Amino acid sequence: MGGAPADLQRLADRLSRSAWHNGVTLSLYDRETGRETHVGSGALDKRTPYFATGASKLFVTAILLQLCEEGKIDLDMPFLRYISNTASCLELHVMDRVDRTDQITLRHLMSHRSGLGNFFIYKRQARELRHMVGDGVDSSWGFEDAMQRARSHGAIRAPGTGERAYYSDTNYHILGRVIEDVTGMSFARAVQSRIAEPLGLQATYVYCDPSDSRPVDPMSRAQHVHVPRTMASFQADGGIVTTSRESMIFARGFFEGYLFDKRILPRLFTWHPMFFPTEFGAGMMHVQVPWWMTLPYRLRFRARNFFKPAPRLIGHIGLGGTLCFYAPDHGVYVAGTVNQLVDPARGLAFGLRGVEDVVGRIRAQYLRDARLQPEHAAPLASHI
Structure with a gap:
């Protein structure tokens, strides 16, 4: 120490x-x-x-690699194979009138090369949403809401093409659902049982309860930002x-x-x-x-x-x-x-x-x- x-x-x-x-x-x-x-x-x-916030994505990656070791997933298989209710993901990636949703693999999602738009900060409406959060305007959404928002923004390129990665929270929102459907438990429970407990982490968990006041609120310039419903939705x-x-x-x-x-x-x-x-x-x-x-x-x-x-x-x-x-x-x-x-x-x-x-x-x-x-x-x- x-x-x-x-x-x-x-x-x-x-x-x-x-x-x-x-x-x-x-x-x-x-x-x-x-x-x-x-x-x-x-x-x-x-x-x-x-x-x-974004560092949470390393926790997702850790659990996905554990599931690979257990033979429960293959990173190069389409993510739809591991989603129990695929209806919420129908026509999620449509470009030039072609639906390529079934071509998106887990690796594409992990690498931000799925071609999916960002349901949170991609187009004008989503940028306004981000600014609202920075101004302390609280809101909530579920998985279907996030998918519908991503669908309305539209795809930005074919999966796995081009040299660049395009950051999209949609990718990890989907990966969280994959973890839930493959493990049969909530993402919060998966983090607890697969990461926090093995490492002896006492204060690391998934924020699910908007009445939970333990985390320190972030700042946006000189303003304290208290948006618990938003944080519980991520x-x-x-x-x-x-x-x-x-x-x-x-x-x-x-x-x-x-x-x-x-x-x-x-x-x-x-x-x-x-x-x-x-x-x-x-x-x-x-x-x-x-x-x-x-x-x-x-x-x-x-x-x-x-x-x-x-x-x-x-x-x-x-x-x-x-x-x-x-x-x-x-x-x-x-x-x-x-x-x-x-x-x-x-x-x-x-x-x-x-x-x-x-x-x-x-x-x-x-x-x-x-x-x-x-x-x-x-x-x-x-x-x-």
Whole structure:
């Protein structure tokens, strides 16, 4: 275990004093030393629940890979094979008067290459919906509502074609239903039994009850956003509640093989450009930020090495500045949030700064003080 280094804690305190933040939190784990580092300020610390939003998609990916191991699904089969009530998905992908819904595989959905529009933020009406959420206007929807909205937006390209991935919450809304129909349990129960319980996560769950006040509300600029019915509607595409420390533990479980055979992971690393500098594989993001894009945030965060390449990350970011990543070139996990809907890049920059500090000063100081060698890194179970 380890507390926050002074510079990183001062940065967190400075962010939380801003009118745009009610709190920030970051948890990191260094595989070389076995050391945890935690930063928290304002209303958030390593044990405070927050909405994981888009980072929830890693939980979906983990369960799908478990189902693959169990022989219950095949990622390259059409998703309709695993949906018990296909009526809600009829003519979901129609383009040039051709219905290609039955051509969409699970891998297409996981990779955002299904060609389906985004029921939440795709066209003008959906953008207005997103803005309403940012303004605190609460609403709710179910699976059929989301499918009808996606159907009305229309398909954007044939499944699996083109080089780009097009982000669509519709994809993971469908994958959540696949998990429910294949496992015979709710998505919330699947997360609990397949992820939270095996990893010993006590504060990680799917937000289902609008009266649940445990998670800290996100901010939209200087406004607190309380939209519990909306958050309860997301489910698989953004409805996980977690803490920075438990999200970090989940990341370790995901990439170190505690949830499924990690040897399958390289088969998911076929990256397609999404929005620069982000690429998407099957179920996760790959982020390599060029040094020049980090300058505004490194200046703001008072980093020392302005021209140093930013750490490469694999995992997921989410609306509200949430992040759950592994930096494979450095052996560091990072998870947390800045809890701000308007500027999610701020969360990514905060996480990159944390990784750089771990790789630099924190690791060096710890190895000097404790005289540890890399082989002394602690196993996952000792940190639960």
